[in-house]
Amino acid sequence: MKDMRDFIALCEKEGLLKRIGAEVDWNLELSTIAKLNEEKSGPALLFENVKGYDTPVITSALTTTERLSLIMGMPIKSTLVDLMRKWVEKGEKKIPPRWVDQAPCKENIITGDAIDLYKFPVPKFYPMDGGRFFGTAHFIISKDPDTGWVNLGTYRSQLLDKNHMGVQFIKGKHADLMLKKYAARKEAMPVASIVGCDPLLFLVGAARLSAFESEYDFAGAVRGEGIEVIKGETVDLPIPAHAEIVVEGEVDPNAFMDEGPFGEYTGYYSGVGTDPRNFIKVNCITHRNNPIFWGTTVGKAVTDTHMTMALTYGATLWQQLVAMRIPGLKAVYCPPEGSGRFLAIISIKQMYPGHADQVLTAAISTEMGAYGLKTVIVVDEDIDPWDIPRVMYALSFRFQPNRSQVIKRGRSTPLDPSLPINAREITGRLLLDATIPYEWKEKPIPITLDPDVVKQVQSRWAEFGL
Numbered sequence: 001m002k003d004m005r006d007f008i009a010l011c012e013k014e015g016l017l018k019r020i021g022a023e024v025d026w027n028l029e030l031s032t033i034a035k036l037n038e039e040k041s042g043p044a045l046l047f048e049n050v051k052g053y054d055t056p057v058i059t060s061a062l063t064t065t066e067r068l069s070l071i072m073g074m075p076i077k078s079t080l081v082d083l084m085r086k087w088v089e090k091g092e093k094k095i096p097p098r099w100v101d102q103a104p105c106k107e108n109i110i111t112g113d114a115i116d117l118y119k120f121p122v123p124k125f126y127p128m129d130g131g132r133f134f135g136t137a138h139f140i141i142s143k144d145p146d147t148g149w150v151n152l153g154t155y156r157s158q159l160l161d162k163n164h165m166g167v168q169f170i171k172g173k174h175a176d177l178m179l180k181k182y183a184a185r186k187e188a189m190p191v192a193s194i195v196g197c198d199p200l201l202f203l204v205g206a207a208r209l210s211a212f213e214s215e216y217d218f219a220g221a222v223r224g225e226g227i228e229v230i231k232g233e234t235v236d237l238p239i240p241a242h243a244e245i246v247v248e249g250e251v252d253p254n255a256f257m258d259e260g261p262f263g264e265y266t267g268y269y270s271g272v273g274t275d276p277r278n279f280i281k282v283n284c285i286t287h288r289n290n291p292i293f294w295g296t297t298v299g300k301a302v303t304d305t306h307m308t309m310a311l312t313y314g315a316t317l318w319q320q321l322v323a324m325r326i327p328g329l330k331a332v333y334c335p336p337e338g339s340g341r342f343l344a345i346i347s348i349k350q351m352y353p354g355h356a357d358q359v360l361t362a363a364i365s366t367e368m369g370a371y372g373l374k375t376v377i378v379v380d381e382d383i384d385p386w387d388i389p390r391v392m393y394a395l396s397f398r399f400q401p402n403r404s405q406v407i408k409r410g411r412s413t414p415l416d417p418s419l420p421i422n423a424r425e426i427t428g429r430l431l432l433d434a435t436i437p438y439e440w441k442e443k444p445i446p447i448t449l450d451p452d453v454v455k456q457v458q459s460r461w462a463e464f465g466l
């Protein structure tokens with residue numbers, strides 16, 4: 001899969017995409033249809049007739065595990081955990097991007113006064129949002145001025161006027177780290193915002209890969225070949241050759257415009273209103289002929305974004321636990337209902353006393369878990385962490401509060417609505433041990449059926465009229 005068009009074709013072949021020919025307004029109507037559709041785990045939607053525009057808009061691309069499987073090149077009936085496991089395994093062998101000289105993303109090049117972001121059918125998602133959001137299912141490419149490390153990160157981008165887009169680089173995110181370096185050099189940071197591409201690139205942009213690691217190399221690893229890139233027109237950055245729309249520009253570290261609010265994936269607004277934020281001054285737009293715009297709804301779980309994060313954040317946590325060389329890890333699951341980040345369930349084969357405790361404290365010490373993860377549950381290997389009824393069983397019959405811990409302080413996300421709206425830097429954490437202690441000499445005695453009697457009863461099953 002090279003681009004959005006391949007993805008659309010594949011979805012259509014599998015009956016997982018619906019084209020909408022009826023006229024739909026970019027102003028709240030399109031997002032409302034997408035949101036209601038996603039709440040029912042509906043198909044990907046291709047809006048072909050957006051009021052006042054020729055450009056179609058795709059939404060709900062990632063709402064189901066089936067479509068995530070297509071993107072990951074996995075059998076369509078895979079589970080989220082299957083996809084996470086593949087992510088962890090494939091990610092080991094990084095493949096750098098491959099440079100090309102010609103690319104479809106250069107079919108149209110717009111500079112100077114002709115630049116106009118309103119040329120695209122940018123949706124307004126929720127009534128209380130501060131405006132139209134150009135960048136939802138997009139990512140921003142930036143480069144470390146010291147080391148040349150190229151980062152892809154999804155940071156929402158609000159359309160502010162025809163050549164300015166707000167950006168929200170939360171403190172400590174990779175684009176924020178890079179922007180601080182440009183600030184020290186008294187330079188603006190060159191960036192490119194990409195809308196519409198191989199959906200895997202968006203997934204890696206939304207994943208919490210470690211610092212100094214390029215999301216491009218990771219995407220190449222999953223694809224098994226380097227992602228094709230071409231140099232930007234006005235920025236020295238690798239641009240996905242098959243991107244639909246590329247917005248090139250620069251971020252002045254010391255300039256701010258009013259941005260937000262935006263309905264977040266927690267189902268709430270993250271602040272109390274508009275905030276001054278950095279922005280992109282757009283210097284060039286390139287796009288394919290007949291480009292396709294891509295948007296994603298956030299808001300109340302479970303939607304597109306939650307499924308994205310359950311995969312990408314969950315897989316990142318798993319990867320980072322593997323990197324810590326913790327033995328006995330069976331599976332990691334971060335439910336989409338918790339947007340893949342607030343709650344994690346980990347199953348292990350216990351190998352020594354204190355193993356479960358080690359896993360619990362390790363999870364909140366990973367880069368992923370140290371930021372926002374609030375509740376970690378560890379279960380034995382016979383419990384699949386995605387099998388919530390079995391997790392409830394373990395929490396009822398194996399869990400013991402005296403073997404669990406409350407951690408008073410840890411790094412939080414400003415998005416967590418369980419904290420006061422103006423004090424979201426620090427969170428508590430809860431570590432729940434729902435395993436049978438390894439060191440117990442006498443373990444609870446499980447009740448089993450006699451296998452011979454089971455066989456005998458099964459052979460007579462029809463006789464009982466059941």
Ligand SMILES: Cc1cc2nc3c(=O)[nH]c(=O)nc-3n(C[C@H](O)[C@H](O)[C@H](O)COP(=O)(O)O)c2cc1C
Pocket residue numbers: 136137151152153154155156157168169170171172173174175205206207208209296298305308309
């Ligand atoms: C739809 C969507 C919107 C997001 N918006 C933001 C945002 O505005 N700011 C932010 O810092 N992270 C945002 N994130 C989370 C980041 O994409 C994620 O933390 C990613 O790891 C950032 O890239 P980085 O690790 O290279 O910094 C968003 C994620 C998604 C899926």
Ligand SMILES: [Mn+2]
Pocket residue numbers: 151152153174208209210211213215
């Ligand atoms: Mn990164």
